[in-house]
Structure formats: structure tokens, C-alpha cells
Amino acid sequence: MNAANPSNRHDVRLEQVTKQFGSWTAVDNISLSIKGGEFFSLLGPSGCGKSTTLSMIGGFESPTAGAIYLDGEDVSRQQPYKRDVNTVFQSYALFPHLDIFENVAFGLRRKGLGKAEIDARVKEMLALVDLTGFAKRKPGQLSGGQAQRVALARALVNKPKLLLLDEPLGALDLKLRKQMQIELKRIQNEIGITFLFVTHDQEEAMAMSDRLAVMSKGKIEQVGTPAEVYDHPATEFV
Structure with missing residues (x-):
């Protein structure tokens, strides 16, 4: 786990969650x-x-049963915009008519922030993802890798409590995927925000995660560090 600002760390808890x-x-x-600050x-x-x-x-989506907690607060029925959680998808979903600065600034402008703060925060983020x-x-x-970093x-830039990444590297070629794995881990270490990363790629999960959960048929088979899961698989599936 990273040693960045502890105030950036926010924990997530799922209790007996079912979705039908x-x-x-x-x-x-x-x-x-x-745990807060984990790359999970x-x-x-x-x-x-x-x-x-x-x-x-x-x-x-809302759970059919069970509860989801963010920083101890039950957010199971809360609207997405109230959760202080952001998501990066495989598609990136950038606005083609806006330049990179305005793509990154979009959420801040919707919040009504002042020009000076928007400029400072966008420049800080572009520097973080090496796109100054x-x-x-x-x-x-x-390129695909650059578009991925803009989406990130x-x-x-909205300073979420939690960043969700849904197979974000799936559209990249092998070389770029490896590069972005290193970049994602570096960025997460620098800012200290909790990252929840979804992937079907075992090597990807093992390379980046502090801990991981192996899932099969809607259930969790094992939770542990990459070394624990690799060296001591809990089930035949793992």
C-alpha cells in the first residue's frame, strides 16, 4: 500500500451483497x-x-440484498453523483469536440469552480499523467495510451474518495498495457486514493494489486495478496 496522504484513504465494505x-x-x-488507500x-x-x-x-446498479458502505456510510441506495466515486471505463468516453484541457476540466466546470482553481487542478492532473x-x-x-491517461x-481531477476501473486497459495492445500497468500503480501511489480495478487478466491483477479477490459464478473464491493467492490457492478454481 502507498504512503501518500492518509486523508485521501477511504475504505469500502460489502456485507452479504446479492444482485439478481x-x-x-x-x-x-x-x-x-x-482498505483505504489500497489498489484492490x-x-x-x-x-x-x-x-x-x-x-x-x-x-x-442497486443490490437485491445486502449493504455497501463507503467510509462506514451505507450508500446502497444512494445515487451515483452523491457517492464521491468516479469510474474509468474501457471506452474512455472522451468528448471528441473538446480539447484535452476541457475534457479534464468538464466536471469541475459543472461544479461551478472558479477559473483559477480549474486551471490549477487541470494542470496538476495533466502533469500527473505525463500529458502537460x-x-x-x-x-x-x-494514441490509445494517451486517451486512457486523459480519462484517468x-x-x-474531481478528487473522488474511490476510483473504479472497469477493464480500462482491455483495448490497448500488449506493450501499452504493460506500460499503463506501471503508470496506474505509480499514479495511485502518488495520490493515495483507493483504486478498485476489475480485470479478467491474472498477470495484470498480480502485477498491480496490493490485494485481490478472485471471483467465479457470482461468488468470491479467495481474497489475499498476489503472493498469497499464487502460492496458496484456496480452491481448485483459483
């Missing part, structure tokens, strides 16, 4: 604690429930 879509149980009675991964194959779990933590000279470029002028800067 009709007769199908996507997430089946899971309990999980994520949900690892498992497609359909195991990891993205649904992320969606419930972000507020995009790219402020006036449009998304169409960026746009999410982090």
Missing part, C-alpha cells in the same frame, strides 16, 4: 472489505460478477 437479474444471480451473497482488484472470467459488483459500488504538453490537442490526435486525469 430476474431468475439469474449475478452476485451471490458476497462480503468484502477494501476483482479478478475473474467474463460473467463472474466482477463488473456487476463494481456497478453496485458505483451506484449504477497535450492540453490543446483533441482526443482524435491521441478527468476522473481524478
Whole structure:
């Protein structure tokens, strides 16, 4: 875990959370604690429930049963915009007509912040993701890795308690993925925000995580550090 500002660290807790879509149980009675400041991964194959779990933590889906806590507060029925949680998706969802500066500034302008604060925070984030000279470029002028970093800067500029990352490196080629794994871990170490990362890629989860949860068929098979999970698998699936 990182040694950044402890005030940035916010914990997440799931208690007996279930999510059903009709007769199908996507997430089946899971309990999980994520420490503030951790880089935590949900690892498992497609359909195991990891993205649904992320969606419930972000507020995009509501649990059928159980409770989700952020800093000890039950947020299970809270709207996404009230949770102080941001999400980075694989698609990035950048605004093609806005330059990079305005893409990153978008959320701050909606909050009505002053020009000086917006300028300072956007410049700080572009420096953090190593894109200082790219402020006036449009998304169409960026590589996949650069677009990923803009999406990351746009999410982090709002200073969320928790950053959710849903297979964010899936669209990148192998070399860029490796590069972005290093970048993501560096950025998380610098700012100290709790990261919850969803992936089906075992190597990716092992390389970046402080701890991870292995999921299968809506259940958690094992929680531990990468070394614990690798050296002492709890089940045959793991």
C-alpha cells in the first residue's frame, strides 16, 4: 500500500451483497472489505460478477440484498453523483469536440469552480499523467495510451474518495498495457486514493494489486495478496 496522504484513504465494505437479474444471480451473497488507500482488484472470467459488483459500488446498479458502505456510510441506495466515486471505463468516453484541457476540466466546470482553481487542478492532473504538453490537442490526435491517461486525469481531477476501473486497459495492445500497468500503480501511489480495478487478466491483477479477490459464478473464491493467492490457492478454481 502507498504512503501518500492518509486523508485521501477511504475504505469500502460489502456485507452479504446479492444482485439478481430476474431468475439469474449475478452476485451471490458476497462480503468484502477494501482498505483505504489500497489498489484492490476483482479478478475473474467474463460473467463472474466482477463488473456487476463494481456497478453496485458505483451506484449504477442497486443490490437485491445486502449493504455497501463507503467510509462506514451505507450508500446502497444512494445515487451515483452523491457517492464521491468516479469510474474509468474501457471506452474512455472522451468528448471528441473538446480539447484535452476541457475534457479534464468538464466536471469541475459543472461544479461551478472558479477559473483559477480549474486551471490549477487541470494542470496538476495533466502533469500527473505525463500529458502537460497535450492540453490543446483533441482526443482524435491521441494514441490509445494517451486517451486512457486523459480519462484517468478527468476522473481524478474531481478528487473522488474511490476510483473504479472497469477493464480500462482491455483495448490497448500488449506493450501499452504493460506500460499503463506501471503508470496506474505509480499514479495511485502518488495520490493515495483507493483504486478498485476489475480485470479478467491474472498477470495484470498480480502485477498491480496490493490485494485481490478472485471471483467465479457470482461468488468470491479467495481474497489475499498476489503472493498469497499464487502460492496458496484456496480452491481448485483459483
